[in-house]
Amino acid sequence: MRKGTRYGLLAGLALLLAACGGQSGSTGGGGGSNPSFTLSLNPTSRTLQQGGSGQVSVSLTRQNFSGGVTLSLEGNAPLATSPAPDKIAWSFNPNPATGNGATLTLQLGQNVPPGSYSLTVRGQAQGLQDRTAPLSLTVQPAPTQGSGPSLTWTTVFPAYDVAYGNGVFVAVRDAVLVSPDGQNWEAVRLPQPPKCRELDRLSFVNGRFLALDMCGITIWESSDGRTWTVHAFNVQPSSPKPSELTRIVFKDGTYYTMGRVSGYVTNQGPTRAGWLYSSQDLTNWTKVGETGPLDNLSSQFIPSDLAFGGGYFVVVGEDLNVDAGVALVSANGQTWTRVATGGMELMRVLFGNNRFVAIGFRGGGGGIALASPPNDPTGSWTSLTPPDVPSYRRLGLAFDGTRFLTASEGKIWAYDGTTANPNYASLPRYINDGHGIAFNGSQYVFMGDGFASSPDLRNWTTGFDTNYPGAVTYGNGKFVLSVVDYPSAIFATAAEGPFPAWRVSDPTPRADIDRLAFLNGQFVGVGQSGRVYLSNDGNSWNQVSTPSTQSLEGVAYGGGTYVAVGLSGAIVYSGPNNPTSWNLASGTNGEDFFGVAYGNGRFVAVGEAVYTSSDGATWTKQTGPGFINDVAFGNGQFVAVSGDKIYRSTDGVTWQTLTPPPSPVIPNGRVALGRIVWTGSFFIAVGGVSEIFDGHAYIITSTDGQSWTLQDTFFLNESPLDIAVGNQYALAIFRYGALVGRLP
Structure with missing residues (x-):
């Protein structure tokens, strides 16, 4: 073949391939320059x-x-x-x-x-x-409808991040809360659960609240905190996709956020950097710039927070190469310059008074606060008197038009950004930390272990005293709780309603209280060292001693007798209708007891074994189920729960074993039921379901104890510790919050 002919054929073939997009049987991307x-x-x-x-x-x-x-x-x-x-x-x-x-x-x-x-x-x-x-x-398949009703459940706490806009305060975390004044709050049930089952990094920009679901990397948008739109985070380039995002800021009609991305340099380990993204619609995002190249091991920056003001972006975070907190600045989002270093991690940054202020914490304890020069964050930043931060924890930062505010260890630090030493104020006792802070021009709101509001940082209205409940019961129109005030417990009360915000009613430290009940017209609490606590109103309490020194775990009343059960075989019973005088029962063999109920003329105690008694004084061990967590009596029968089993009995001697319905969210998960209560018309049993690294709350209801209705509580990633039932609402408590269900 002549040389010219061969070259001509090759050129023609190249043109043909180009016209076809260079593809052969592929449904992937196009080749060459064709669309x-x-x-x-x-x-x-x-x-x-x-x-x-x-x-x-x-x-x-x-x-x-x-x-x-x-x-x-x-x-x-x-x-x-x-x-x-x-x-x-x-x-x-x-x-x-x-x-x-x-x-x-x-x-x-x-x-x-x-x-x-x-x-x-x-x-x-x-x-x-x-x-x-x-x-x-x-x-x-949808869960089989059992004999119990389906209740509507709403998380009421915790909510750590808070912002103000469009005439309302909005707070998010496990719960979503809305308030017009920072004092009266409404809990909002989301139409679908976030993948993480919590929202984080709340901001109010461009007339809307924006929160992040970090697991699914989705953006939640709302104008009023009640109705939310979910945006998928579609990003170009699509790889590497960020594992987390900072708060979203707004500049010249465009939204910006910085993502945490990771890469690998051959076999030398991962690199980390922050990539700045921009979007017009909160769904489609495009990379603007990066804090460092992922092909260089010197790139080890983890972004924590992003702010914009005065024509500059500032991002703060941690540099793993030097194990220190750093601040970086950029005018265009593409080229970033390190301007400050301090502490172990800078967690928050905010713009106000023509300057940026950043806060964080030091390794081994202690905080750090830095301020940029006015109008020029590229200059030398100065150190401010740091807040008290004993260890790594969430820190809030807000600007009220004059001062930057942060809070920790029950104290508020107020910086003007110019003077190194801040002004101080104190938070109410049970609020402790200000994880989230917001100001509406006349009212401050602090979200922490509880939450409170104030017009002047001196006069406070508490909305929720501490979110560490331990036990709960209901009586005389109110919920009564024990709350953790380490290393002891104190008592709190909450009015029944869709948002039962409890406030401490008796701040006297007590031993840990393991169980509360409303029996024979009064509140009874039992706990460590064989102690019993009595109250007529849930506000004033008296301590009563018993012959036992063991921890008491459950209490019941029937036939004129109070019975409390506990560890190491401890069972004590009262004189006739007299819970101030107690006697030690006989017939137990040292097993631990966790619950007790009365019905059909007898007491049934459960734990490592099942015991029955007609008078509370003498007990007989039964050959029924083994380990049981709790028991309740209703509809003529005892119903007990333990892990993934439910037991029914009319006499405490002969028991039927049942299996609770599976969770459709974690169908192969392990159910662990821990508490059960009778509402007067149906049972509610609470616990959790989990599988390796995933888990959520698990609640079921039943009128007959045999067929059970699974409740829609898949948005919670924590198991209830206890539950109480009022006239209109059921209140399930968690170590860090609460869940309310409307009764039929």
């Missing part, structure tokens, strides 16, 4: 139950193409574009997708057949080849 796009999904599989809903993030990677992409869903499932009982309704937002992503929402009808389905997301653009991405969907 193209690809699709990717996150996650690529979803498990939903009948009647449930879920979302999937769709990312578009574009090449020389900016037009709209029409998205659709297909596959071997009963799909539809509008809801129906036997269909899976789907929709994309936006559609067509004009940016770098969209959100697919799936709404399952109650009668969609359970099973596994193979779905395909298809993207179509005029003149371009269709692109597809696979999606696996597993449909699980």
Whole structure:
């Protein structure tokens, strides 16, 4: 073959390949310079139950193409574009997708057949080849409706981050709270749980509240704190995707956030940097710049917070190379310069009075506070008198128009940004830390272990005294709680309602109180060293001694007798209707007891063994179930719970063993029931369900103790410690908060 002919054929082949986009049987990205796009999904599989809903993030990677992409869903499932009982309704937002992503929402009808389905997301653009991405969907049966009612449950605490805007205070964490004045709060139940089951890093920018779900990297947007829109974080480039985001700031019509990204340098270990992203719509984000290259081991910066003001971005965090907190500044978001170093980590930064102030903590204890020069954060930053920070903890930072405010260890630090020494004020006793701080021009709100408001930082109204409850009961129109005031306990009360904000009623330190009950017209508490506490109103308490020195774990009343049970076989009983005089019972063999109930003319004590007694004085061991956590009596029967088992008995001697319903969120998880209560018409049992690193609250109800209705509490990642029932509401308490259910 002649040389010219061979070269001509090769050139023609190259032109032909170029015209075809350089592809051969691929549904991925285009080649060469031809317009193209690809699709990717996150996650690529979803498990939903009948009647449930879920979302999937769709990312578009574009090449020389900016037009709209029409998205659709297909596959071997009963799909539809509008809801129906036997269909899976789907929709994309936006559609067509004009940016770098969209959100697919799936709404399952109650009668969609359970099973596994193979779905395909298809993207179509005029003149371009269709692109597809696979999606696996597993449909699980809806929980079987048992004999108990389905209650509406709402988390009421904790909420650490707080912001003010559009006439309301909004606070978030496990709970979402809204208040017009910082004193009267409403708990909001979200339409779907965040993946982390909590929201974080709240800010108010551009007329809206923005919070982050760090597990799913989603952005939650609301104008009033009650109605929220969820935005998927679709980012270009799509890899590496950030593991966390800072608070969102707003500049010249554009939102900005900094993500924490990681990379690897051959086999020498990971590198870390902050990447600044921008967005017009809170869904589609584009990389603006980075604090350091990921191909260099010297890049070891972990961002914590971002602020903008005076024409500059400032980000603070930790540099792992020098094990110190650092502040970086940039005018354009692309080129970053280190301007300050101090402590172990700088956690918060804020702009006000034409300067930035940053706070953090030092290794081994102690805080740090730094201030930039006015109007020029690229200059030398000065040290301020640091707040007391005994160890790593969340710190709030706010600007009230004049001063920067932070709080720790029960004290408020107020900096003007110029003077090194701050002014001081004190928080109410049980608030302790100001994890979140907000100001509306006339009222300060501090969120910490509890929360409080003040017009002047001197006169306080507490809204919630400490979020460390230990036990709870209900009587005389109020909830009564023991709350942890380490190393002892104190008493608090809360009016019954949708937001039972408890306040300390008796601040006298007591031994740990393990159980509370309202029996025969008075409140009774039992706890360590065989102690019993009595109160007529939940406010004033008297301590009573018993013959036992063991920790008492449960208490009941029946037939004119009070009975308390505890560890190492301890059972004590009172004289006739006299809880101030106690006697030691006989017949036990040293087993630990955790609960006791009275019904059908007898007491039943449970724990490492089951014992029964007709008078509380003499006890007989039964051959029934082994270890049991708690027992209640109602509807003519005793019902007990222990881990993943439920037991029923009419006499405490013969027991039926039942299995609680599985959780549709963690179907293979281990159920651990710990408490049970009779409401007067049905039982409520509480506990948790977990599987390796995932877990959440687990609550079930039943009228007959045999068939149980699983409650929708999948948004909580903590197990209840105790539960009490009022006339209108049930209150379940956690080590760090509370959950309220409206009774039918």
